[in-house]
Amino acid sequence: MKVRKLAIGLLLIGIIGSSFGILAAAAPFRVAFVMPSTINDSAWSQSMYEALMAIQKEMGKDNFQIDYSENMFVISDAAAAIRDYASQGYNLIIAHGSQYGSSLVDIAPDFPNVSFAWGSTANTFSDMGITNVFSYQPYSEQGGYVQGVLAAKLSQSGIIGVIGPIETGDAKRYTEGFKAGVLATNPNATVSVTWTGSYSDVSLAAETARTMINAGADVLTGTSQMVIGAIGVAKKHGVLWFGYDVDQSPLAPKIVVSSVIVDWTVALKPMIESIQNGVLGGKVFPLTLANGGLKIAVNPEGLVGQTIDDIISGKIQINLGD
Amino acid sequence: MIGSVIAGIASSAVRLATPYLYAAIGETIGQLSGVLNLGVDGIMLMGAYVAFFIVLRTGSLSLGLISAAGIGAVLGLLMAFISVTLKAEQGISGIGLYIFGLGLSTLLFGMTVGHVQTIDGFPDLVIPGLSAIPVIGDIFFHHNILVYVAFALVPIAWFVLNRTPFGLKVRAAGQKPEAADSLGVNVERIRYMTVILGGTLSGVAGASLSIALLNTFQQNLTNGMGFIAVALVYFGGWRTSGVLLGALLFSTVNAIQVWLQVKGVNVPSDFALMMPYVVTILVLTAMAKRRVNTPAALNKPFERGES
Incomplete structure (x- = not known):
């Protein structure tokens, strides 16, 4: 009898145990x-x-x-x-x-x-x-570098602004890479970097963008969630913007050239x-x-899209030279 | 060169001061009548959200502005009901109102808009003639309409508070409510009016951010500006001119630190960022002795018939 009870007990334990196993698997x-x-x-x-x-x-x-x-x-x-x-x-x-x-x-x-x-x-x-x-x-410095090269090519004034939150981590890496990319392409360019001391001070980010534009900047970039303030200002002044973290082109389709996105x-x-x-x-x-x-998301509606639209609408007439 | 530097910094300062002016003038009126409203930041957030949402959906800037003022008035009414009628502790109910505004604006933004977007806000309104004056024109006359209104509000508020019967009643309600009551001033009604007015201006302060200066909305867009506005009321010694001075000082130093960094002047960014706060504290300390006109009944609910 004892053996039988023991066997049933073991069996029960086995059933419970294995059902636990099944549960665990599922x-x-x-x-x-x-x-x-x-x-x-x-x-x-x-x-x-x-x-x-x-x-x-x-x-x-x-x-x-x-x-x-x-x-x-x-x-x-x-x-x-x-x-x-x-x-x-x-x-x-x-x-x-x-x-x-x-x-x-x-x-x-x-x-x-x-x-x-x-x-x-x-x-x-x-x-x-x-x-x-x-x-x-x-x-991030890799994506920053790519955008820095583009920024240097697109800037006419040679003054480019970077708006960062706090001089550390990801933001610092991106900024350093961006700066290196700009200067490798145009050694005479000025890269003006400003840290706002906050990830969330939208108002200060906006004012920084304005100050940069007043100082002659025609291409801007920046990191952290506060930059929406700067993007708003860039949009108003028609100044180009390079995004970071996510594709920021939906925020201002006309001015965002590309964004470094992290997958x-x-x-x-x-x-x-x-x-x-x-x-x-x-x-x-x-x-x-x-x-x-890391990926570079090029804004399809930006410079490329605008040019395509202008050709379709006839705003741009291409002179074939004969 | 030096002219354009000054113009650049001062014009930044004028813009940065705008939301503080609305909120701090509104708060000054409320505090003069004896009600401390710490919920300014929450009301600003609701004003900012509502204005942004209305403009996003309808495209009408004036409707957005009116809606922001309206939601500000409603939240002011709520604060007045809690602090005047229910006589709840003002500091705590103000903090409650702030958290309510922060939470509700975040929730509504998430439900109705979902993700960050930009809009076209009030355009810059260049004043013909005046804007051509060298330096001065650049500083003062190249802004959007809400900037002009904010600065116009300072003398208007001064006049109302110091030269009208209403202003006298407001100050009486804040200094000696019992005496005011015995002279037939309805203290509770006056406080209702000032707190609703303060709420309205806080709502407009929020709108000045979301549909004029920043043209976007994000969760916690104000980033604690409402609390700085309350501090400016103390800084300004409950005088509209003092509030103006404080707002301009704080934003000028802020504009200088931004400018120093943009221009690549070699100061550590951490030091630059400290400047606005350090200067504000220094000035506050220097002026401490002169600040005497704290409303005597500030933060005290009025009980009729008690004395």
């Missing part, structure tokens, strides 16, 4: 996304959100779930959100900002089965013995694969022109 991949601004900021956070949505579209809503927290400008709020998501058993928590790193050092070791990712940085804290943190790093799926896809294979951290995912993580 469980969706759950991602939590903590960001400093909002999913519709036309910049940094929106680009990551769009990448997550693209992956969800590929994998299906049932297999890939996304939850997010917006407006986590305050680091302690973000840390609370990250810890909360971790304790709810998400597979991957994306802390989308270099300001969140110190919080991850605190939180990640407490949740060894949860994977964390942050950027822009190349630091996964592996030197501190942490094994469940990934990082991602766009090589985060290039980092996210191998990251998710790695987690599914049981490696929860320790890797840095670069986003470059080479691997497709």
Whole structure:
């Protein structure tokens, strides 16, 4: 009898266990996304959100779930959100900002089965013995360089303005690359760089753009969500604009030449694969022109589109010379 | 050369000062009657959103402006109801109103517009004749209409507050509400009027951003400007001229720091960015002794029959 009970017991345990296994296999991949601004900021956070949505579209809503927290400008709020998501058993928590790193050092070791990712940085804290943190790093200077070359070619005054938020991280890399691109193409050009000290001061970004235009700038660029103020001013004055983060041409189709866009799926896809294979951290995912993580989105309605329209409408008559 | 530098900086300062002027003049009127409204930033955000949305949908700038003033008046009425009729603690209810405005404008923007867009706002209105004056013309007479109105508001508000029976009642309600009441002034009605007026001007302040100066809307577009406007009221010693001076000082130093960076003058950007705040604090400290006319009943609900 005892043996029989034991056998039934074992069988039951087996059934329960295997059904758990089945459940586990069918469980969706759950991602939590903590960001400093909002999913519709036309910049940094929106680009990551769009990448997550693209992956969800590929994998299906049932297999890939996304939850997010917006407006986590305050680091302690973000840390609370990250810890909360971790304790709810998400597979991957994306802390989308270099300001969140110190919080991850605190939180990640407490949740060894949860994977964390942050950027822009190349630091996964592996030197501190942490094994469940990934990082991602766009090589923004590459995209900046390309746009710098274009800007130098298009500028007639040779004065080009860059409006940045805070002199660090992604914004600094983009700016340095842009400057290098301009100066390599036109060594006599002036690149005037202004930092506003804020990611969100739209008003100051607008006034900076005005001051640059008054100083003779005829091509502008800039990073972070505050630049919509500068784009508004550039649009009003008919000054060319180079975008960053997302394709900014819908904001001002006539003046946006191109935008450097970050395709985060290039980092996210191998990251998710790695987690599914049981490696929860320790890797840095670069986003470059080479691997497709950085792209240059040329505005079809800008200079190219305008010229095509003008030819169709007859506004431009091409003289064949005979 | 030096003329164009001064003109460039001063003309930036005039533009930057505009939203502060509307909001701070409105707040001055409210505070003079005894009501501290810390919800200015929230009202500005709602004004900015509503004006932007209306212009985006209808293309009518005047309708956008009127709607912003309207939503400002409604939120002013709400603040007046909470602080005057319900006699709630003003500071806390103001912060509540701010968070309400911030949240509601973000929510409505997400639901109705969804993503950042730009619009064509009020164009620059170059004043014939005056705009041709060297330097002065460049500084003052190449702006959009809402900039001119903001500056015109300063003497108008001064006149109303200091030379009319209404202004006298406002100041009486803020200094000695019991005495005013005994002389037949309806203190609660006066406070309702000033807070609604203040809300209206805050709504217009928001519109000056979204449909005149920036021509776009984004979540938290004001970035805390409403709080600086409240600070300017203290800075200006509850005088319209003081508010004007404070707004111009703050925005001039801001314009200088932008200009220094644009011109590539070798100052660390962090230092440049500190300047507006450091200068403001220095001036405030220097003027501390002269500031005596705080409305005596500021932040105190009026209870009729008590004394």
